[in-house]
Amino acid sequence: MSKETSQEVVYTPKDFKSDQEVRWCPGCGDHAILNSVQRAMSQLGIKKEKYAVISGIGCSSRFPYYMATYGFHGIHGRAAAISTGVKVANPELSVWTITGDGDSLAIGGNHLIHVARRNVDINLLLFNNRIYGLTKGQYSPTSVKGQITKTSPYGTVEPPFNPGELVIGAKGKFFARTIDGNIKLSTEIFTEAARHEGTSVVEVLQNCVIYNNGAYADITDREHKEDRQIILRDGEPMIFGKERDKGLILDREHMKLKVVKIGENGITEKDILVHNSTENNPGLHMMLVNMRWPNYPVALGIIRNVAAPTYDMAVHAQIGKVKESSPIKKMDDLLTSGNTWEVK
């Protein structure tokens, strides 16, 4: 790991709270995410001064002000690019990028795909509330088709992006999904995201109580959540449901996932797919990120976690190598190199 870790630093989440009053609406999912991030940071063993929290613009992007770490509140859409600069400038830092669905998928879509492609070692938390919160309720690139918002009074007519599909399509090596209210799962995922070397994108399904309340109610309500979510864990079979009697298999004939009931049609636990986030081939991961209720449970957890060289390390390694072999060691050497002549 590049980040300096130390067993001696013991933090509590409180150490990561700034003195600024948190200004999100009461009940906004962002409060819980802040909580989870502060927990994760306090547990990682990374010194506080090594954290840099970088954001774009949006409700979510106010995040750095509430953290007691180094922080940078950027401009709309550019969080991933600013973070790239920070990380490449100083790979010792643990860089956390906070962005919204509009910030990272509309105005900043270009930066998101390129940061994932390059595999810059940052942790990018994408707060997906399927709405533009800060500007008071216009549709976003993740708003579901037909969603009624202030700029789509008759419903949107455009299909949404699925962030995971986009990230994996852009050669992303780490993608996870969590829900704002599940602090335990979020903390666990943020911790793993920080440990992963490379671009870790975590989509946080976030509720905007004011402009898109209940966007995820169908999968989060207490009554049904176990049947409508599946939490993927490495090495474990993909089983879900209140009774833990449902599972996922690969329908090889149609090359797609299928929900089956254990005990029906001769299906046993052994037939159920076992999760492997480290598989390089994105095929199955792509199917998992694309699962949507009601046909499938929505996948949470770390869906993809593949080791690959990081951009920041590659940049510095190349510089190191060229430096070693070049006779030009300082500016004076360069100035006097090549074709020069003496005037006497």
Next chain:
Amino acid sequence: MTKKNKPIELEDVVIRFSGDSGDGMQLTGTLFSNTAALLGNDIATFPDYPAEIRAPQGTVGGVSGFQVHFGHARVKTPGDLADVLVAMNPAALKANARWLKPGAMIIIDVDNFTPKNIEKAGYNEDPIKEEKLEDYNVIQAPITSLTKRALEDMGLDMKSVLRSKNMFALGMIYWVFNRPLKFTEDFFKSKFKKKPEIIEANERVLKAGYYYAETIEALHVTYVVKPAEIEKGTYRNINGNTATAWGLIAASEKAGLQLFVGSYPITPATGILEELALRKNLGVITVQAEDEIAGITTSIGASFAGLLAATTTSGPGLALKSEALGLAVITELPLVVVDVQRGGPSTGLPTKTEQSDLMQVLYGRNGESPVAVVAASTPANCFYYAFEAARLALEHMTPVVLMTDGFLANGTEPWKIPAMSDLPEIKPRIVPEGTEDYKPYKRDPETLARGWAIPGTPGLEHRIGGLEKDEISGNVSYDPVNHQVMTNIRAEKVKRIVHDIPALKVDGEQEGDVLLVGWGSTYGHLKSAQEELDKEGKKVGLAHFNYINPLPGNVEDVLRKFKKILVCELNMGQFAGYLRMNFPQFDYHQLNKVQGLPFTVAEIKDAVNNLKEG
């Protein structure tokens, strides 16, 4: 074979190499310039090429030219008109005939003066007659066929054969000006190390041209241009883009900070990024970003993280960077933005020079968003102004825009190599670990620069960003009075840079009738005009600006001393407007040109003469 007559001595000569964009004229010109420089001549060069990589062959639009002016005296411009024109085809003649001195030598490749090419270039029958060049020294050399003959036993493909015909022309020119072939042969040897047959082909053709020139009757006179009397020292030839890149690296070494450059390729700025990408040996980090916005925002991130950060671009790219430049203004981070101007608006004239981004640089952002602005005025001094831009950025905690343009970027001149120890120190405002009660917007009372606390330093954790910040604590503030205070501070901070820059100096007359005023790349032409006028007994002063914002402290004193002020610039009057705004008490006359070309010295002199008469 004719015997070489005693060569005639000349003070200075302008040669223009021109041909199709695939004819290798840029290389030919560069090789000639390098030889001239290595022989101790002073030189100035001006490459002028189309935006298309391979523009339609044989058309005037596809002509690529390279002008070199070399001399025994100081050479300040690439020259208005050519003494020698090399025209590889009729289109090259068409494009350049109006830039010839009366009686100039014209070397044409007659093999290419076929009826079809003649027509393509827009002539009827006889280009020489149609251009009224019969009295000129026209040398009709069968360059293509003699090149083929020189290589006929080598078994090369026709493409490689034709590609070396530019060396035939170069060989001829070397003979005419009594230049050794050695430097060019050395170049072949290092450039084509792995292709011995290409080395041989080029050498053979170069020599064939040289000996051909020696043989033909028309060329019995040759010329020498003695080395220039220039300051002692070690010299090299440098173009503006390389000099800019090197100035940034030099600043990073002086400041003790690694250089980070986030950039996106765009003509004519790309050369800076390419040069910096080569300089990994000096620790330079280059990120070729996904667009200009990412170019500047990665750099802002790197600046936040404590490196010397820069981004390089041209006008269209600067337009994309404007929102982020405002972010650097409000976060008060050091950042160098290089704008290598080209003809606009929009994509405009990508490969041609212009000075029309001035207003964009000064004011092209939302809000009250002042940045410091400096402009280089010769290819070599791009080094010093890039260095200076970085120094001001780091010591005053502000973004600084360095303005150059296509003319400086690609033009070259000999440069007396400085030693790093000659350059001033740069002291970044890094807040040391252990500083008590650090506040992000606490300032140095003199410069108003804030302290720079670098992530990774224990105890200095803080947050900055694009929202307005409280005067000292740096917390988000919507307080109306605070916004006024912060706006005033940001403006005042840039204004106070005036105490850290030299006064405006006047060349020539220190007071009198006419003051020539210019900024940036027009210096050489303005200076030549001022000197020539001086020789003709028409005294004028020249005030040339390198510091644009803030302006030097003595501008008013300078302007007051002249009856008439003539502001010359390659735009429609942006600097004149800026002066009018700052010093409305004076009248300003203007000389403006937007043809994608530099001024000619003659144009400037005419404008002065008209003014004197008027």
